[in-house]
Amino acid sequence: MATTTGILNNTANAALTNNQINVHNASTTHNYHHPTPSEHSLAPLAKLYRHCAPAAFLNSAERPDPPKCSPKTRGKLLGETKGFATAEGPTSSALWLTGSAGSGKTAISQTTAEELKKQGRVLGCHFFFRSSKDGKRSDGHCWVPNLVHEMVCVLPETRPYVEKIIRRRDSVFDQQPDGVLEELFLKPLKVTTGKRFIFRRTLKWILGKSSATSIFATQIPLLVVVDGLDECKSPEMQVHILRTIANAIPKLPIPIRFLIASRPETHIRAAINDLFGYIPLHRINLDEDQDIRKDLDEYYHDRFNALRRDHPSLRGQEAYQTWPSQEQIEALIAKSSTQFIFASTVMNYISHRGGNPFTRLDIVLGIKVTPQKDKPYLELDILYRIILLTVEEDERKIIFLILSFVYLAGKGDYPDLQLSASPEFLEKFLKLDVGDVPRFLNPLVSILSLPEAPSGIITMLHASFFDYLCDPDRSEDLTMKFDGAHEVVAWRVFDEGERLSWNLFESLSSANAKSDLLASKCVVLESFLLHASRATMSIDLGLALFALEQSIIQMICFRESELSSPNHQFWLVDRRSQINTLLVSKLGGQLAGHDSLFHVSPTWSTLQRHQQEMGNLIIEFIADEPKESTLANLICKLQSGLDNWSDFTKPRLSGKLGREACQSLVTALIQASPHTQLYRRDVLELLRKPDYIFSTFLTEADGKHAREILEFIREFRRQSLFEYKIRGARIDTGLIIHLDTIWARHIAGLEGTLRTS
Structure with a gap:
């Protein structure tokens, strides 16, 4: 089309040249008090531009260095996309280009788009981006105005119709994208293509059938690109855009090809399967590209050739022509994990003119330590951070717990646990509901692959993702810690110990010294101590360790004659010392002289003093934990340490606790009880005797405390239905129902007494 002049004279706000509309300060055009005819004709396009996202256009000035395929790479894939876009035929269709992040x-x-633009085959492009400066590139309402804006440039005959609609009703932009598409895109296309058909038929009559056929034998299809759909603001809008495209394709009067590029998010995949069932749809999954290693090899060689040619420290140096070695390039390809974003990021880092290429390559390969201020993976780290921050903080904690087990299972550091990275195993191990693991990990499907079957293995599409999560300098506040995973494992092992009753007395006796049961118990105890040492100390964990230490002390001091050999005694002493050291270090205390507790025969008073000091150490730790205030208050009221856990039903404690402490006593003990049978049975026995509790601690007329206890029993009963919430405690549901019944009966009796009196 020739350059248009005269239409936009006397205005500095816009120009229409060579099929390009350039609007400047468009937001002020509608404020003119006396617009000239040319300015009046521009106003509708200015309004259209005001609803566009200019940064989302192909080769926009706000995208100064858009990612493009390096020469000699992705040849097969580019041939497939261009073949789809240029395929002759009257039917419009779509291509879904998907793949993991990067x-x-x-x-x-x-x-x-760039190559087909040169051939005049591109109708419009919209490149979504979540982190755009003005937020418009992620706004799904802007993509149709962008498309219409480019349409009036590529098909100028549609412009008068677009202007007419906007001039008549500029509120058209207040609709959802499907309504705007219908009014400003489909209707102008239908009108203008109808006139084209009349002109074509007339031309056929004038020139003769053969000549006309040679000129208009086919209609050239035009390409519309919608890239980064997953970067659109909301999943709902992403699905709406897909629905808009799917509904528009059968109505298009000319062949248009839609290239839709996005990550394989679950909702996008489901929407495409649902909406494009009866529409010609091509699919390309970049994660299944068989030529990726060859393309990465070509890319690295190309970039290193440019680096040797252009970098100040390498230019003209013949000695460096064989650097890097093919082995180093192979190592880079392995670390790339089929992701071009990794390759691009590290090559930008290595090629930086202010750095030493040799040193930087060694840093990427892990040969040298990364300097503190260096950011070799900056672009990649930003990508990972964006993906993780799309998840709510509460769900992110569970995701990190799941990922920590996927990581540990992959490393194989704990073969005795037989960890597996399958959803089925993780759901059982973490006491989650069936389907929870895929549900929680779903926001990360662009960097990991979820198996089709529950027994399949979760695999990482980005090998560098765990490097990011485990490096505090890169992930900062999103660093993945493993103490939560070790705490979960510790309790799972502890449950196994309880299944074996932790009864080492009989197992260590001469009759059973060589039994498999003894070996199992020893392995369980050592495994528990290993994971407890790597977990963050909690009140529950401290109490369990303390209870185990007391059991071992009693074995050594009072049943020594039953041990089958001195080796067993030495083993027990070593475990006791290990527990003691672990408790002291985790609780931050100082207990002088207790390493030599068993070097001489201890007296009962020595053991009591040790028990008292350890109890006080735990009490001090609990006092610093405000979230555990109920349990902290209880233990502080016990005053004599933890040696009285099994004696709290004795009358002598009533004076120390006071009547008002009864309810907190019951509450706290039940809260602690799921983690060890050492005092769970005592708690349940106490709750069996409401009459005893009231006769010892409360008055019969006080029904308020009874109702509080009943409500707690019922809450405990509700919790017992969700076993994972109480760390796998095997609570006798029948007993809980029984407790509910007797406490309800007791309250009814109290209320009857009060009414009578």
């Missing part, structure tokens, strides 16, 4: 979707979309 797999090169935008580079392929950009390269395809």
Whole structure:
């Protein structure tokens, strides 16, 4: 089309040249008091531009260096996308280009669009981006105005109709994208293509059938690119855009090809399967690209050739022509994990003109330590951070717990646990509901792959993702810690110990010294101590360790004659010392002289003093934990340490606790009880005797405390239905129901007494 002049004279706000509309300060055009005819004709396009996202256009000035495919790479894929876009035929269709984060979707979309733009085959492009400066590139309401804006440039005959609709009703932009598409895109296309058909038929009559056929034998399809759909603001809008495209394709009067590029988010995949069932749809999954290693090899060689040619420290140095070695390039390809974003990021880092390329390559390969201020993976780290921050903080904690087990299972550091990275195993191990693992990990499907079957293995698409999570310098506040995983494992092992009753007396006796049961108990205890040492100390964990230490002390001091050999005694002493050291170090206390507790025969008073000091140490730790105030208050009221856990039903404690402490006593003990049978049975026995509790601690006329206790029993009963909430405690549901019944009966009796009196 020739350059248009005269239409936009006397205005500095816009120009229409060579099919390009350039609008400047468009937001002020509608404020003119006396618009000229040319300014009046511009106003509708200015309004249209005001609803566009200019940064989302192909080769926008706000995208100065868009990702593109490096020469000699992605040849097969580019041939497939361009073949789809240029395939002759009257039917419109769509292509879904998908792949994990950083797999090169935008580079392929950009390269395809640029090459076809030169042939006049591109109708419009919209490149979504979540972190745009003005937020418009992530606004799903802008993509249709962008498309219409480019349509009036590529098909100028549609412009008068677009202007007419906007001039008549500029509120058209207040609709959802599907309504705007219908009014400003589909209707102008239908009108103008109808006139084209009349002109074509007339031309056929004038020139003769053969000549006309040679000129208009086919209609050239035009390409519309919608890249980064998953970067649109909300999943709801992403699905709406897909629905808009699917509904528009059968109505299009000319062949248009839609190239839709996105990550394989579950809702996008489901929407495409649902909406494009009867529409021609092509699919390309970049994660299944068989040529990726060859392309990465080509990419690295190309970038290193440029580096040797252009970098100040390497330019003209013949000695460096064989650097890096093919082994080093292979190592980079392995670390890339089929992701071009990794390759691009590290090559930008290595090629930086202010650094030493040799040193930086060694840093990437892990040969040298990364300097503190260096950011070799900055672009990649930003990507990972964006993905993780899309998840709510509470769910992120569970995701990190699941990922920590996926990581530990992959490393194989704990073969005795037989950890597996399958959803089925993790749901059982973490006491989650069936389907919870895929549900929680779903926001991360762009960097990991979820198996189709529950027994399949979760695999990482980005090998560098765990490197990021485990490096505090890179992930900062999103660093993945493993203490939570070790605490979960510790309790799972502890449950196994309880299943074996932790009864080492009989197992260590001469009759059973060589039994498999003894070996199992020893392994369980050592495994529990290993994971407890790597977990963050909690009140429950401290109490369990303390209870185990007391059991071992009693074995050594009072049943020594039953041990089958001195080796067993030495083993027990070593475990006792290990527990003691662990408790003291975790609780931050100082207990002088207790390493030599068993070097001489201890007296009962020595053991009591040790028990008292350990109890006080735990009490001090609990006092610093405000979240555990109920349990802290209880233990502080016990005053004599923890040696009286099994004696709290004795009358002598009533004076120490006081009547008002009864309810907190019951509450706290039940809260602690799921983690050890050492005092769970005592708690349940106490609750069996409401009459005893009231006769010892409360008055019969006080029904308020009874109702509080009943409500807690019922809450405990509700919790027992969700076993994972109480760390796998095997609570006798029948007993809880029985307790509910007797406490309800007791309250009814109290209320009857009060009414009578």
